[in-house]
Amino acid sequence: MSVTAPAVPAHQDVLGHPKGLYVCFLTEMWERFAFYGMKALLFLYLTKHHLFSDTDGYLLLGTYAGLAYALPLLGGILADKYLGMRKAVVFGGILLVLGQLGMAYTGHAASGIQGSGAQDAFAVQVMYFALALIAVGVGFLKPNISTIVGRLYASDDPRRDSGFTIFYMGINVGAFISSIVVAWIGETIGWGYGFALAGVMMGLGLVQFIWGQRHLMGQAEPADTALLRSPWIAGISREWAIYLGGFVLAAVVWQVLQTRIDFGPLSSLVGGHEVTLTELVAVVLGAALYIWFIRLMFSGITRAEKGGMIMLMVLITVSALFWGLYEQTYGPWVAMADRVMDRTTFGVEWTAGQTTALGALFVIALSPVFAWLWPRLDKARLNPSYPAKFAWGLVFCGLAFGVLAFAAANPGSDGRISLWWMVLAYFVLVLGEMVLSPVGLAAVTSLSIPRAVGMMMGAWFLFSAFGEIIAGRMGTWAQIPPDMDAAGALLVYGGVFSRMMWIGLAAGMLLFLATPLLKRLTRN
Numbered sequence: 001m002s003v004t005a006p007a008v009p010a011h012q013d014v015l016g017h018p019k020g021l022y023v024c025f026l027t028e029m030w031e032r033f034a035f036y037g038m039k040a041l042l043f044l045y046l047t048k049h050h051l052f053s054d055t056d057g058y059l060l061l062g063t064y065a066g067l068a069y070a071l072p073l074l075g076g077i078l079a080d081k082y083l084g085m086r087k088a089v090v091f092g093g094i095l096l097v098l099g100q101l102g103m104a105y106t107g108h109a110a111s112g113i114q115g116s117g118a119q120d121a122f123a124v125q126v127m128y129f130a131l132a133l134i135a136v137g138v139g140f141l142k143p144n145i146s147t148i149v150g151r152l153y154a155s156d157d158p159r160r161d162s163g164f165t166i167f168y169m170g171i172n173v174g175a176f177i178s179s180i181v182v183a184w185i186g187e188t189i190g191w192g193y194g195f196a197l198a199g200v201m202m203g204l205g206l207v208q209f210i211w212g213q214r215h216l217m218g219q220a221e222p223a224d225t226a227l228l229r230s231p232w233i234a235g236i237s238r239e240w241a242i243y244l245g246g247f248v249l250a251a252v253v254w255q256v257l258q259t260r261i262d263f264g265p266l267s268s269l270v271g272g273h274e275v276t277l278t279e280l281v282a283v284v285l286g287a288a289l290y291i292w293f294i295r296l297m298f299s300g301i302t303r304a305e306k307g308g309m310i311m312l313m314v315l316i317t318v319s320a321l322f323w324g325l326y327e328q329t330y331g332p333w334v335a336m337a338d339r340v341m342d343r344t345t346f347g348v349e350w351t352a353g354q355t356t357a358l359g360a361l362f363v364i365a366l367s368p369v370f371a372w373l374w375p376r377l378d379k380a381r382l383n384p385s386y387p388a389k390f391a392w393g394l395v396f397c398g399l400a401f402g403v404l405a406f407a408a409a410n411p412g413s414d415g416r417i418s419l420w421w422m423v424l425a426y427f428v429l430v431l432g433e434m435v436l437s438p439v440g441l442a443a444v445t446s447l448s449i450p451r452a453v454g455m456m457m458g459a460w461f462l463f464s465a466f467g468e469i470i471a472g473r474m475g476t477w478a479q480i481p482p483d484m485d486a487a488g489a490l491l492v493y494g495g496v497f498s499r500m501m502w503i504g505l506a507a508g509m510l511l512f513l514a515t516p517l518l519k520r521l522t523r524n
């Protein structure tokens with residue numbers, strides 16, 4: 001890292017970390033609070049309020065979340081070159097507040113049958129625009145708040161890793177609280193109230209960031225303030241051109257979110273489906289990234305560097321499949337919890353959206369365990385290689401689906417399945433997340449050649465975006481026609497989840513087989 005933080009008198013630290021870390025922690029905590037609270041409600045809101053068909057609900061969920069993870073590539077580049085991280089976070093925060101509050105306008109509920117009801121067309125358009133504002137807002141905020149954390153520490157500061165661990169906790173604390181609170185309010189009091197709460201808390205997070213920005217030690221400022229302020233086009237400065245461009249981009253995303261392409265006679269090539277514009281864009285972006293990568297491989301890098309980069313690219317590619325399975329949690333898992341699950345435990349009936357809190361809860365619980373485990377395995381020379389860890393990630397992910405497939409085949413006497421199966425499934429799934437997600441971030445920083453780290457980090461999130469899009473498409477396998485009974489729905493969920501189990505297990509096994517080969521790549 002070229003920019004390092006100035007030495008700060010230790011007495012200004014709080015609990016051994018710079019104050020700025022807590023500013024970033026709280027900002028990202030409230031941003032993820034809003035993001036995951038809204039995501040927990042989205043499928044239910046689409047299918048129960050606007051009466052989207054299951055298929056359209058899953059596709060929109062994947063398209064929206066896919067764009068929200070793809071746009072950070074742009075937000076990161078704009079902040080590096082012009083805006084600086086601090087301004088990018090503030091602007092992203094404003095878009096997020098507007099978007100989350102925009103979701104609170106719900107119009108009137110559609111009437112008729114799910115999939116063919118008469119919708120409030122105006123309210124649906126407001127919702128698409130709100131989703132677009134959120135996707136662009138995440139693009140400006142998420143990559144940059146993470147970069148600021150890195151800049152608070154000097155390059156050789158041993159506290160950096162634990163700083164990131166604390167920051168990742170903030171993500172999951174936000175996700176956990178909102179899955180409990182926002183989902184409950186949205187499902188029981190009213191959808192709009194849940195979305196509004198997400199917006200208000202994002203707003204408080206933004207105010208907190210603006211108030212706390214003095215603790216960022218000047219590490220998040222624009223590269224060239226004079227350039228940013230000088231008039232650029234038609235008397236408008238670069239800074240304002242970027243802000244206006246952000247709104248124009250939101251208008252473009254508003255349309256992209258709802259555009260599908262019909263391939264006519266060629267549609268059998270894509271399984272007879274219409275393809276969303278986002279899926280098409282994803283294929284083009286993916287191809288462009290591989291071309292960039294292949295050119296990099298022939299740009300005079302050493303054999304050892306090449307080996308590490310190839311391994312990293314394989315890992316990043318595999319991660320898209322992992323997220324494609326993992327993100328079923330906000331689609332078919334929520335639908336299953338809503339429709340065929342007895343959600344009462346300890347005398348409390350949890351809502352379907354609230355079940356997503358289990359993921360964040362297990363991340364919070366398991367993070368310290370894994371932080372303790374890795375160095376010990378390392379000492380005992382038992383620490384698995386990156387590809388082996390990723391293979392385990394896929395295997396755990398497959399097994400989590402196995403748990404739910406088994407549960408679907410063995411409902412209780414009331415024809416529903418117990419919430420405890422979902423608790424177990426989330427536990428196994430998060431074991432997979434722990435050996436893949438934080439490990440992946442570490443792999444990017446250690447396997448990449450220095451001049452490509454930023455781009456490879458962007459690629460990491462871009463493949464999360466592909467994962468979301470894959471999740472949306474795979475989710476459509478689990479569509480339930482509106483007139484199907486619980487037994488029929490269980491049959492569908494059971495079939496789809498066992499298929500997903502085999503995909504995870506098979507991909508994990510293949511990666512285990514390829515591991516010795518990949519390890520040889522990085523051996524000098």
Ligand code: GLN
Pocket residue numbers: 032171323437461464
């Ligand atoms: N759950 C993490 C977050 O929201 C990571 C998600 C991802 O990389 N797909 O930040």
